[in-house]
Amino acid sequence: MSNIAAKAISTLFAIALGFLATSTMANTDNAAIAERIKPVGSVCVEGDDCGGASAAPAAAGGARSAADLYTTKCAACHTSGVLGAPKFGTSEWTDRAAGKGLDTLVNNAINGINAMPPRGTCADCSDDEIKSLVEYMVDSAK
Structure with missing residues (x-):
């Protein structure tokens, strides 16, 4: 393969990589990222107002003998x-x-x-x- 052909292939590869990086960055939206990485749940400590949710009683099902x-x-x-x-x-x-x-x-x-x-x-x-x-x-x- 000639030196000119090798340079042309390298240039085309660099251009394709540049387009790929640009299109990937353009598709990243901060709100979408925040939505994807937000916590799944939260901890509600007894005594705190947690939107009306109540913790399960410690001894569910009554006293144990x-x-x-x-x-x-x-x-x-x-x-x-x-x-x-x-x-x-x-x-x-x-x-x-x-x-x-x-x-x-x-x-x-x-x-x-x-x-x-x-x-x-x-x-x-x-x-x-x-x-x-x-x-x-x-x-x-x-």
């Missing part, structure tokens, strides 16, 4: 005693309640202790539900 919560949230560790968890229905619970007191056991369950993370596996449990769970496990040993 300690027995149901134990079965779904606690049994995995407290049935078998994983990593030293006191086993359900054993004297370990009465010994702990007598030695530390119920308030300390509840505080440990809320804040975590040893291998147990805060709230165990019940991150959506309220403090009152955690207290009822601890009482349920202590009562299981009596």
